[in-house]
Amino acid sequence: MSATKLYILDTNVLLHDPQCLYEFKEQDITIPMTVLEELDDIKDRKKNVAQEARYAIRAIDNILSTATSSTQITKGVQILLPGKDRDVKLGKLSIFPDHELTNRQGFLPNDKNKDNQIINCALHLQSTTTHRQVVLVTKDINMRLKALGAGLEKVEDYRTDQLVSDLDLLPAGHTHLDGTFWENVEQVKSYQEEGLTFHKVDRALIPDAYMNEYIFDDSKDFAARVVGISDTEITLRDLGFDHLMHQTCWGISPINIYQAFAMQSVLDPNIDLSILNGAAGSGKTLIALACALEMVIENQRYNKIIVTRSTPPVAEDIGFLPGTEEEKMTPWMSAIHDNLEAMHENDERPQSSVKYAIEKANIQFKSLNFIRGRSIQDAIVIIDEAQNLTPSQLKTIITRSGKGTKMICLGNLAQIDSNYLTPLTSGLTYIVERFKGFEGAANVHFEGIFRSRLAEYAEEHL
Numbered sequence: 001m002s003a004t005k006l007y008i009l010d011t012n013v014l015l016h017d018p019q020c021l022y023e024f025k026e027q028d029i030t031i032p033m034t035v036l037e038e039l040d041d042i043k044d045r046k047k048n049v050a051q052e053a054r055y056a057i058r059a060i061d062n063i064l065s066t067a068t069s070s071t072q073i074t075k076g077v078q079i080l081l082p083g084k085d086r087d088v089k090l091g092k093l094s095i096f097p098d099h100e101l102t103n104r105q106g107f108l109p110n111d112k113n114k115d116n117q118i119i120n121c122a123l124h125l126q127s128t129t130t131h132r133q134v135v136l137v138t139k140d141i142n143m144r145l146k147a148l149g150a151g152l153e154k155v156e157d158y159r160t161d162q163l164v165s166d167l168d169l170l171p172a173g174h175t176h177l178d179g180t181f182w183e184n185v186e187q188v189k190s191y192q193e194e195g196l197t198f199h200k201v202d203r204a205l206i207p208d209a210y211m212n213e214y215i216f217d218d219s220k221d222f223a224a225r226v227v228g229i230s231d232t233e234i235t236l237r238d239l240g241f242d243h244l245m246h247q248t249c250w251g252i253s254p255i256n257i258y259q260a261f262a263m264q265s266v267l268d269p270n271i272d273l274s275i276l277n278g279a280a281g282s283g284k285t286l287i288a289l290a291c292a293l294e295m296v297i298e299n300q301r302y303n304k305i306i307v308t309r310s311t312p313p314v315a316e317d318i319g320f321l322p323g324t325e326e327e328k329m330t331p332w333m334s335a336i337h338d339n340l341e342a343m344h345e346n347d348e349r350p351q352s353s354v355k356y357a358i359e360k361a362n363i364q365f366k367s368l369n370f371i372r373g374r375s376i377q378d379a380i381v382i383i384d385e386a387q388n389l390t391p392s393q394l395k396t397i398i399t400r401s402g403k404g405t406k407m408i409c410l411g412n413l414a415q416i417d418s419n420y421l422t423p424l425t426s427g428l429t430y431i432v433e434r435f436k437g438f439e440g441a442a443n444v445h446f447e448g449i450f451r452s453r454l455a456e457y458a459e460e461h462l
Contacts, residue, residue, distance in 0.1 A: 003028040003091050006129060008122045010138035011038040011114075012419075013158045016390050018055035021063065021093060022081055023160040028091040028132075029079070031060065032098040032121040034114055052392055063093045096121055108150050115140070119147045126152060140419065159425065170429060171436050173275075173443035174214035174261055175206065181215070181222040197238040199224070209234050212271065212442040214261045216241065223257065225264070225442075239264060250298075250343060252290035258446050259283050265442035266291040266408060269301070273398065275409045275432055277387075278446025281455040284410045285384065286339045292380045292408070296361040302380050302406070304362035307336055308371055308397070309384035310418075335384060336365070371397050378404040386411035387428045388418045394427035414459075 005027040013020055014035070021029060036057075043053040067077045076092030098121035103109070107123060108116040119136070126134040135154040136147050147155045177184065189200040206215065209226045216223040221241050228235030244260035247253060249267070254260035258278075265274045266288060276284045295301045337354070344353035357363070371381075383389075383397060386409045394409075401407055411428040423429060435441035449456040 003132060005133045005135055006030060006125060008032065008096075008118070008125065008134065008136045009035065010118055010136070010140065010143065011035045011042075012139040013137050014039065014056035015042070015049045015052045016139055016158060016421075016425075017160065017392055018052050018059055020158060020160065021059055021079060022090065024091060026089075026091050028076060028094070030076075030094045030096045030125070032096050032118050034098055034117040034121070036060075036095065038114055049393075051396070052390075055392075060093070064095070096125070098124075108146070115143045115146065119143070119150055119152065122147065122152050123150060139421070139425070157425075170432055170445075171210065171213070171443060172445040173212075174216065174258065174445070175209070177206075177215065177217040179217065180219045181217040198227070199236045199238060200228075200233050201236065203229070203232055203234050206234055210437045211439050212265070214239075214264075214442075214444070216257055223260075227439075249287075249294035250290040252286060252343060254287070255283065255450055256448050258444060258448065259287055262287050262444040262446065263291055265444060266406075267295065268442075270440070271406075271442050272401065272440040273407045273409065273431075273435060273438075273442075275428070275435065275441065275443040276446065277409075277411050277413065277428060277432065277443070279449055279459045280412055280415060281449040281451025281459065282446035283450055284412075284446055285335055286342065288382055288408045288410055289336065289339050290343060292382065293357055293361050295380065297357070302404070303378045304364060305380045305382065306364050306366055306371075306376065307382045307384060308366045308368055310368065310386075310388040310393075336363075336382075368393070368397070371400050374400050375402040376400050376405050377402040379406075381405060381407050383407065383409045384411075385415075385417075386431075387413050387416050387423075387426045388421065389427040390418075390421065391425075391427045391430040394431055398431070 003026060007024055007027055007029045009020070009029060009031055017023070039053045039057055043050055043057060062082065063079050064073055064077050067073045073095050074097065076094040079090040079093050081088045081090065098117055101107075101120055101124055107120045110116055110120060122134060122136040133154055135156055136152055137156050137158050138144055139158055144155045144157070184205060185201055187202060191198055203209070209215075209229060211226055211229065213226045214223065215226065215236060223239045223241040223244050224236035225239060226234060227237045241257070244257065244264060245254060247260060247263050247267070249263060254263055262274070262276050262284070265271050276288060278284055292305045296303070296305055340354045340357055341350060344350045344357070347353040381401070383394075386394065398407055409428065409431065413423040413426060413428060416423065416426060432443050435443065449459055
């Protein structure tokens with residue numbers, strides 16, 4: 001089947017998903033020379049996306065390495081799926097020498113603006129390629145607007161890794177049942193195992209249930225977690241509403257049932273990944289940090305706490321800041337310090353208490369570059385501001401989890417700082433959907449804001 005479309009990829013698409021070259025099926029792809037120059041510029045910098053740039057360059061090289069001449073590279077090289085599926089033929093990949101284009105009527109000003117150069121490449125191909133549709137693919141909203149304004153007929157976002165079409169469809173991690181749970185149950189098989197109580201009920205009671213989803217009702221008595229699903233039955237672990245609400249970690253107790261679910265998921269040794277998402281001021285960081293301190297210092301289940309987060313684009317290169325790596329990360333880890341201070345505000349010497357907690361729990365503030373290539377053992381890893389990470393970046397971090405390590409992912413989809421991520425394409429949304437149903441992961445969406453009445457009003461009305 002011959003290609004009916006020609007896709008032109010922007011740099012940010014390759015950084016967002018370095019494997020995107022294999023996602024366009026039988027359609028052809030061209031990469032402007034400007035994009036290669038941008039990838040080359042990024043790959044050697046100390047940036048969060050430097051590794052993605054290297055991955056993308058290697059993926060391009062793997063495909064183009066079969067070319068026998070430079071002419072073939074400009075015309076197109078057959079894309080073959082890597083590994084066992086190399087017999088599956090996709091479209092062709094080519095490099096377009098857009099640096100040879102000259103300013104002409106209808107083109108955007110070519111004043112060393114990379115976006116303009118890529119758009120001009122698309123405009124040129126649109127005017128010279130009449131037998132198929134030319135499509136510019138970019139994650140940059142402003143670039144899409146500029147391209148449409150310049151006369152490009154087809155501009156798209158890259159949505160191959162977008163798993164949900166609406167945030168309302170994103171799993172909340174908990175389900176509220178109207179009325180009383182036991183009034184709706186006709187048959188139940190209850191049993192105890194290792195001191196825990198379980199109930200097997202008809203799957204029709206909660207038909208859309210998934211693993212580790214929390215269930216509660218209006219009675220403020222029943223609360224459970226889904227721990228098993230078959231064609232006909234659901235197995236619930238009875239948690240007890242009162243028991244959940246009376247949990248205490250490092251002097252912190254949950255204010256509402258959602259914080260209680262989060263605390264239970266973080267403390268449960270059977271949960272390897274806890275995803276906590278919700279509005280600013282809902283208590284995500286406080287709950288995660290309090291549980292981590294309890295498990296490291298009091299229970300001694302882990303050896304250390306590693307805190308990492310995505311740094312803003314203007315400050316990705318932390319090399320220019322003075323001091324050690326941890327001192328360089330301090331400006332972006334202030335949320336952790338703020339919560340530590342809040343937990344010890346009633347102590348006689350709050351600052352000494354905070355210092356003690358950091359030293360005793362061996363809290364380490366690390367950049368994402370530290371996480372790459374490591375196998376982290378016997379640690380709690382708190383990934384803060386996860387909404388600013390791409391699916392590829394979060395995969396890189398989570399796959400670093402070694403024996404005895406627990407990951408806690410925190411984020412607020414309403415506060416994305418990335419230039420080309422949206423709530424639907426954020427890595428946080430991606431892992432919530434991907435880990436739905438995995439027996440070692442739990443997701444809890446926080447409801448309610450407890451920072452202040454000002455913060456609550458701002459979250460609702462601004």
